Amino acid sequence: MVSKEQHALHIPISTVAHCHEAVVAFGKGIADFIGLKEYLTFCSIHDPAAVTPHGFNERDTVSIWSRTGRKQLDPDKYMDMIEAFQPDMYQSLCDGDTNPTSSKKRVQKSINRSIAFLEKCLERHEKSEVLKESAILGAVEGGYSIEGREDSAKYLANSSVFGYVIDGLHSNGPDVEQLTIEDVKPVLEASLKHLPNDKFRVLQGCWNPETVLSMVELGMDAFDSSYVYTVTERGGALIFQNSIKNLDIPSTATDVSYGAEPKDGSNLKPDTSIYAQSSYEIPEKKKRITDDKQVTSVVEEDKSVESETQGPIVESPEDTKSQTTSLNRKYEISLADKKYAEDFTPLSRSCSCLTCKKHTRAYIHHLLQTRELLGPVLLTIHNLHYYMEFFKGIREALKSNTLDSLRKCVSEEKDTS
DSSP states (O other), X not given: OOOSSOOOEEEEHXXXXXXXXXXXXXXXXXXXXXXXXTSOEEEESSOTTSOOOSSOOOSSOEEEEETTEEEEEOHHXXXXXXXXXXXXXXXXXXXXXXXXXXXXXXXXXXXXXXXXXXXXXXXXXXXXXXXXXXXXXXXXXXXXXXXXXXHHHHHHHTSOOSEEEEOOSOXXXXXXXXXXXXXXXXXXXXXXXXXOTXXXXXXXXXXXXXXXXXXXXXXXXXXESHHHHHHHHTTEEEOSOOOSSOTTOOOBTTBOOOOOOOOOSTTOOOOOOOXXXXXXXXXXXXXXXXXXXXXXXXXXXOGGGTOOSSSOOOOOHHHHHHHHHHHTOTTEEETTSGGGTTOOSOXXXXXXXXXHHHOOHHHHHHHHHTTOTHHHHHHHHHHHHHHHHHHHHHHHHHHHTOHHHHHHHHHOOOOOO
């Protein structure tokens, strides 16, 4: 329905903390608990699609916001959850509550606390029987301080972690989409230059496609799919050129979208090769190690379990136009716009997802206007599939040394009138 391949499943602790006791009683980990044991699982602390409140971390604890409210986690409580969930990979507990305006004192607290948390998490990890096949990722902190980033990275470079999460650049949520590569490039370079090239690197947040490409060039390996969730919540459908394969696909005034060629599925194989070379061994059924690192999109868990809304807010055409201008949303079309009320073309002619094969822009516009749950479901199917194809295009471009060509395709603003 979304993909014939297997992708990593991203499970933020904040979204499943309320399941802790049930998973403990179940005794087989979170993947079995949710019926997706064939998927590789990655646990982070916060949900990158939701804004993390500022100022609630303390010396010995990190605050998360679950369905039942605020929870304070120290390393022991956090590792209790990790041992219960038994993920294939997980982020160490850290204090990433920094942003461009954070003071030097706040940045230093973030670094010191995160190092202390990592040491305690590593101690538990090494003693744990159930985490022998799990990989721990250390968090590189330092806010927007070059010196702080270098200090944090140098420490982590000598630790026995499987890889790294570049943390502390933002407070999660939709505002991340407005950050540009120019905003974060100096601190990313300061973080990455001290880290081993053969270890896995993750960056969370709903970065736009062009920023993702720039971060890949800098050396990032994996990203989450919170961008998909953000676009879907505002009634958007991704239509940017996500591959260099189909530049000659004809388009019309009402369908100028492009994408990867439809696949027949005959040669598709599970692709969960998101690991760098490492001393850690992941269960064979959940990996395909290659000599080189490969970029991948990390798939979010089902967001519907935590959402209390009945679909995205349906914007008026005026609101849509204003917000599109302010955020430069050239990668999508807004199905909330009334101009799609009688547009009986698919979201993208070149997309092979279920939504594009079976439904039209007009139908999805109707679903959004009437706030039917099927509307965001169909948009999620399309956007997630389209985003996965984008990362497949990145991997292919890296192999063929055509990343610049892909960047030009993605950056072209399409006339969707």
